[in-house]
Amino acid sequence: MTTGRPEGLFPLFADLTGLDGIGPKTALIFGQMGVEKPRDLLFTLPHSGIDRQRRDSIRDVDPPAVVTVEVEVGRHFPPASRGRPYRIEVTDSQTTFHLVFFHAREDYLTRLLPTGQRRIVSGRVELFDGIAQMVHPDHVLAPDEAEEIAPYEPVYPLTSGLTQKIMARAVAAALERTTSMGEWIDPGVMQREGWPDWQAALKTAHAPGTAADLSTDAPARRRLAYDELLAHQLTLALARVERKRKRGIVSRATGTLQRKVLNALPYHPTAAQERAIGEITDDMARPERMNRLLQGDVGSGKTVVAFMALLVAVEAGGQGVMMAPTEILARQHLEGLQPLAEQAGVVLELLTGRDKGSERAAKLAALAAGDIQVLVGTHAVFQKDVVFCDLRLAVVDEQHRFGVRQRLELGAKGQGADVLVMTATPIPRSLALAQYGDMDVSVLDEKPPGRKPVKTALIGTTRIDEVVASLRRAVGEGRQAYWVCPLVEESESVDLTSAEDRFRRLRAALGDDVVGLVHGQMPPADKDAAMSRFVAGQTSVLVATTVIEVGVNVPNASIMVIERAESFGLAQLHQLRGRVGRGTAESTCLLLYQAPLGESGRRRLEILRQTEDGFRIAEEDLAMRGAGDLIGHAQSGLPRFRVADLERQGALMNLAQSDARKLLHDDPGLTTPRGCAARHLLWLMEQDKAIRLISVG
Structure with missing residues (x-):
């Protein structure tokens, strides 16, 4: 069995310059579109089409419109002065109109359109001073060449220096290089879907007969996608x-530690949590390495599920590690898990970049000896000197902050360690499969009991003084609030209120010791200190940028104000809203917007007001923004598809x-x-x- 490229594909991977009409210069221009070989042309499909069916007369259409018609060429009217157009009178079966050319040579036009001869012309007809005219026809042919004009002409994406004619010719040449290949699609699927074979699908996709053939639902296009x-x-x-x-390591749960923790929880896990715990426990008991994604909406209880998985590793006599993208989040995981670890009698430690000297050395020694059973940390756990005694499970929180390479590095810390990746960003199923298709997926699609719905309201920025007044009352009652701003500093080019500026104004209105500030440009120590004061209740209002989007857990915070909410993405707004509604108090999210709202801004805010279902919100976000924007190609590892539309x-x-x-x-x-x-x-x-x-x- 050969492992090289099959011979039948050689022509499709040859140089573009081998195609009819493509020289080195044109090949360079194609390269700017990402088209470097004939194969790339095959998958550059037309995005629209032009109806060029023959008409009896231009009277059959309402201008402006494209029309293809046979005419008799009449008088030529060369321009009377420089810069004026050259006009040619032509007559179809019912009426007379003008063909108009700018900067054209008379000898060329008299050869192309000789007076008294019949020609097929195709182009856009418009009315100018009440007279119908066709400016620079797209096609001028003798009647016996009429079949050269396709009744429905495909329109391709182009770049500067390419024309539709060059593109169509290049595609036709690439299509001639295709050969019939064996069928790789399951016969049952082919039959059920009614799809053509590969070669026929390509030919049909490049020669649409109507606008319906350009739709993503057209059989040829669906097959190629x-x-x-x-x-x-x-x-x-x-x-x-x-x-x-x-080979992985078999880690069988005994259930003793898990039972202690479950008995200590103030609520019963949801069915979704129980299902996920079961899937992970089963995976860890198998000899193959686990590679599972735990996907759950804000507040769906992922941390408890992850801790149950870590307990399986400990019950089996090994260790587990949980890694978070920031120190704030790592500390928070530690605080959340510490009480559960105490219930189970499990030794839990934190390792971050802050650990230095003898303190760090002592932790590393305990880890290597197996005395630390569960380690919580930041990317500091990647460092060479961090050695585990028997690492069974690596849990990675907020996968979109870590690359695939880092995920593998972490797995490599333990010989055959299982990997569990958690994300609080609901991803539409199609994108989850594109990005995490190599993983098994557990989805938490229920909220644990006790999570109260968050009331969401839209308020214009003109009423900001009312918002500040009601905030003053809430703070007086002992409540806490987040105030999220889109930018850190005022920018002249963008009229968005900065976090610094809002912080100053709120301090003036509510009192210096009431308001804290946190944003991404602060030194980490200052940021942590501001967060800690808010978590401890020493400040009541935290002005922040989106650094708080991920993870921070302050049950007493029950108000979320998002300023200029229309400038945020839908998923981001949903993540921010998820920071409140974690305690016993009724929670509110105020979306402050600046009027007038654009169509997409209004739709985003309305969707948010209607639902708290993160998966529905993610699907809406995908429909509005498209796959590339939703995850961001560069960091997502999301493939760029030429034909498929996710x-x-x-x-x-x-x-x-x-x-x-x-x-x-x-x-x-x-x-x-x-x-x-x-x-x-x-x-x-x-x-x-x-x-x-x-x-x-």
């Missing part, structure tokens, strides 16, 4: 198989994942006819990583 998603999911599934092949074709991702996993289950070496075709697909989609995994296998 599915190819892309299947290749991506095959890669993730191969990575998953490869990871499972590496906003509109999310269901295909689910199908691709189950199909890919089933294919590898039935044919692990990809040696059957369908398996060999799947290898071709991986080469075609440039999934080199996956190809290496099969080669090794």
Whole structure:
């Protein structure tokens, strides 16, 4: 079995300059669009089309409109002075109109449109001073060449220096290089969906007959999108198989420590929490390494689930580590877990960058000896001198703050340690599969008992004085509040109130010792001190930027004011609102907006007022902003798909994942006819990583 690129694909990976009409200069221009070989042209699909069906007369359309019509060429009217247009009178079956050209040479136009001859012209007809005219027709052909104009002409994305003509010619040349390949899609799926084969799908997608053929629901487009998603999911599934092949450590729960903690909890875990704990406990008892994502909305009780998992590691005689992206969060995890650890009689310690000298040395010695059973820390736990006696489980909090590489480094700290990743950012299912498709997923979709709904209200910034007055009353009653601002310092170019400025104004209104300030540009020690004062109740109002979006837990805080809320993303607003509603008091979130609100700003704020369901909010956010914006390509590791549209074709991702996993289950070496075709697909989609995994296998 060859592990190199299949011969049939060579022409698609050759140089662009081998295609008709593409020289080195044009190839460079194509490169600016990310098109570097014929294969890239195949997956650059038209985004719209122009109806160029033949009409009897321009009277058949309402200008302005594109029309294709046969005419008899009449008189030529060269320009009377420089800068004036050249006009040619033409007559169709019912009326006369003008063809208009700017900066055109007379000898060229008399050859192209000789008086008395018949021509097919196609272009946009407009009325100018009551006279119909077609400025610079897109096509001028003799009647016997009419079939060169497609009845529905595809329109491609372009960059400066490219024309639709060059693009169409290049695509046609690339299509000629395709060959029929074996089918990599499950026959049952093909039949059920009514999809054409790969080659036919490409030809149809590049030659739409109507606007319906350009839709993401058109069978040819859906098939090509599915190819892309299947290749991506095959890669993730191969990575998953490869990871499972590496031996993990069997960590069997005895249940003794877990029972002590569950008995000490003031409430009964939700069904979702129990399900997640069961899934993780089962995974840890298997010989393969666990690689699981725990996804839960704000306040769904992920920390308790994670601690139960850490207890499995301890019950089995090993150690666990929980890592948070910031020191504030790490300390908070420590404070939240300490009482539970005491109930279970488990030794829990914190390790951050602040630990120095003899104190740090003592912690490292205890960790290496196995005396510390659960370690909570920041990325400081990555350092070379941090050695565990027997690390069984690594829990990573807020995965989107850590790269995949860091996730693997952490897993490497323990020979075969299980990995549990937690995120409080609800991700639409299609994106979760694109980003975490190599992982098993547990979802917490219920709120623990006692979490009160947060009342959300929209208030214009003109009423800010009323908000400050009601805040003064609330502070007088012993309540605490967050006040979130979009910027740290006033910027002349953007009229958004800064945290510094709002801090000064609120201190003047409420009192110096009542208001604290925290933002990302402060030194870490100052930031921690301000947070600690607020957590301890020494300050009642905390003015902050979005640094508090993740994690901070102050049950007494029951008011969240978000200034210029229209400038925040939907998921971010939801995360911020989740900071309140954690205690016994009724909680409120005030969204202060500056009128007039734009259409998308209003829609975001209205969705937030209607629902507290983070998964529904995430789906809305995806629909409004698109996948790239939602996670941010650079740090997300989210693949860039050329054809697939995750906003509109999310269901295909689910199908691709189950199909890919089933294919590898039935044919692990990809040696059957369908398996060999799947290898071709991986080469075609440039999934080199996956190809290496099969080669090794």
